[in-house]
Amino acid sequence: MTxxxxxxxxxxxxHAAGTLSTEMALVVDCHLEYCAICRENLVVAEQxxxxxxxxxxxxxxxxxxxSEDAKQALLASLDDGDIELPAEVVDEDIDGSELPRAxxxxxxxxxxxxxxxxxxxxxxxxRIAGGGDGLRVLSIAPGTCMxxxxxxxxxxxxxxxxxxxxxxxxxxxxxxxxxxVDTEHQPIVDRDVECICLVATDAPLKFRGxxxxxxxxxxxx
Amino acid sequence: MEPSTEADGxxxxxxxxxxxxxxxxxxxxxxxxxxxxxxxxxxxxQGAQGTAGDDLVQEVMLAVWRKxxxxxxxxAAPSTWLFRIARNQLIDSLRKxxxxxxxxxxxxxxxxxxxxxxxxxxxxxxxxxxxxRLMTELPKLQNEVIYxxxxxxxxxGEIADSLAIPLGSVKSxxxxxFRKLRASLGVEL
Ligand SMILES: [Zn+2]
Numbered sequence: 001m002t003x004x005x006x007x008x009x010x011x012x013x014x015h016a017a018g019t020l021s022t023e024m025a026l027v028v029d030c031h032l033e034y035c036a037i038c039r040e041n042l043v044v045a046e047q048x049x050x051x052x053x054x055x056x057x058x059x060x061x062x063x064x065x066x067s068e069d070a071k072q073a074l075l076a077s078l079d080d081g082d083i084e085l086p087a088e089v090v091d092e093d094i095d096g097s098e099l100p101r102a103x104x105x106x107x108x109x110x111x112x113x114x115x116x117x118x119x120x121x122x123x124x125x126x127r128i129a130g131g132g133d134g135l136r137v138l139s140i141a142p143g144t145c146m147x148x149x150x151x152x153x154x155x156x157x158x159x160x161x162x163x164x165x166x167x168x169x170x171x172x173x174x175x176x177x178x179x180x181v182d183t184e185h186q187p188i189v190d191r192d193v194e195c196i197c198l199v200a201t202d203a204p205l206k207f208r209g210x211x212x213x214x215x216x217x218x219x220x221x
Numbered sequence: 222m223e224p225s226t227e228a229d230g231x232x233x234x235x236x237x238x239x240x241x242x243x244x245x246x247x248x249x250x251x252x253x254x255x256x257x258x259x260x261x262x263x264x265x266x267q268g269a270q271g272t273a274g275d276d277l278v279q280e281v282m283l284a285v286w287r288k289x290x291x292x293x294x295x296x297a298a299p300s301t302w303l304f305r306i307a308r309n310q311l312i313d314s315l316r317k318x319x320x321x322x323x324x325x326x327x328x329x330x331x332x333x334x335x336x337x338x339x340x341x342x343x344x345x346x347x348x349x350x351x352x353x354r355l356m357t358e359l360p361k362l363q364n365e366v367i368y369x370x371x372x373x374x375x376x377x378g379e380i381a382d383s384l385a386i387p388l389g390s391v392k393s394x395x396x397x398x399f400r401k402l403r404a405s406l407g408v409e410l
Contacts, residue, residue: 008392008396009395009396009399009400010377010391010392010393010395010396010399012399013367013370013371013395013399014370014376014377014395016308016371017308017370017371017374018308018309018311018312018374019370019374019375019376019377019379020376021376022316041403043296043297043301044403044406045399046297046301046304046305047297047298047300047301047406048352048371048399048402048403048406049301049304049305049308049371050297050298050300050301050302050303050304050305051300051350051351051352051353052263052352052353052356052371052372053259053260053262053263053300053303053304053307054259054300054350055350055352055353056259056262056263056353063262065257065258065261066257066258066261066275066278066279070275070278070279071250071253071254071257073279074253074279074282074283075246075249075250075253077283078246078249078283078286080244082286082287083241083244083287083289083290084287084288084290084291085290085291086290086291086293087291153378153388154377154378154388180389180392181387181388181389181392182389202376202378
């Protein structure tokens with residue numbers, strides 16, 4: 001499917017290296033289900049990891065070599081029946097009307113599983129049980145115009161339903177906002193339907209305080 | 222995408238296929254001898270030390286035995302596949318440790334290793350590993366952020382802290398390094 005907003009290469013490297021938080025990794029995996037371009041890029045990042053692992057100098061490798069005893073113990077413990085068959089390989093991109101499987105698995109169903117809580121007029125939020133502190137789903141009413149804001153830490157926003165536009169462009173289902181820290185923007189939700197986004201942040205944010213602060217989780221202000 | 226040395230790659234493709242199809246222990250031992258020291262060196266750099274580190278290495282190799290039938294040579298080189306398994310097992314083990322509130326197996330490697338970038342001495346000399354040689358030729362900061370990501374397992378935020386540079390600079394240097402390394406693999410995207 002044709003998407004317009006992709007993962008940053010630096011995020012794909014972090015995903016390949018295994019250094020993203022669980023929440024960020026989940027949102028990345030969700031975008032990958034929509035996007036063959038980013039999947040292909042991730043394979044390259046993983047290929048780099050493999051090459052680096054294989055290219056480590058002999059001295060470092062020799063120091064790390066496991067003992068012969070460990071090898072023999074492992075060989076003795078092998079069981080012929082202990083085999084995982086290939087999982088069904090899914091190469092088809094999901095389209096914008098579907099939810100990513102990784103999210104459906106975590107939710108145990110669709111978005112109807114979510115328990116929404118109102119944060120401000122036109123803005124609802126839901127947490128996902130077992131999803132971690134840095135993960136939330138936001139629902140923003142049609143036509144809502146958000147204040148101009150920047151992002152301090154790492155944040156990923158994936159559109160699940162509906163759409164919004166800002167200075168960067170129009171974000172539709174499957175598009176991901178993987179913005180640089182200093183990018184300022186002012187999203188406006190398109191008029192026809194509410195916009196539902198899956199958002200991961202590196203650090204848990206607080207929701208207490210006065211009304212303007214209520215918008216903090218989405219905007220990082 | 223082709224493995225860096227094709228003949229070698231093809232050899233290990235066949236070995237993995239024999240493990241999958243015939244449950245061939247000799248093939249597994251051959252693969253074990255070749256890959257385990259490198260898997261182990263990779264995991265140790267990420268801080269998987271001591272007995273827990275040893276156990277993790279064996280878990281990775283056991284996973285290779287279990288998952289051999291899932292290997293698809295059209296999708297990944299053997300080294301990419303092994304890297305993925307090692308990384309996933311490392312993440313699982315780190316998550317279990319975090320859940321238990323402990324961090325004994327994953328100590329900082331700073332004591333024994335002060336390297337913050339890949340130097341020519343750390344690169345395999347006999348083997349023709351283009352990627353690592355290219356890494357040593359990158360501008361220092363690009364080398365450092367790649368090294369910290371893949372070899373030290375640091376997040377963007379951790380790299381920013383340890384190198385005392387802004388988060389945006391971590392990301393931009395990673396982007397530049399990734400593009401150069403990707404180009405060297407002959408991938409145009
Ligand atoms: Zn993409």
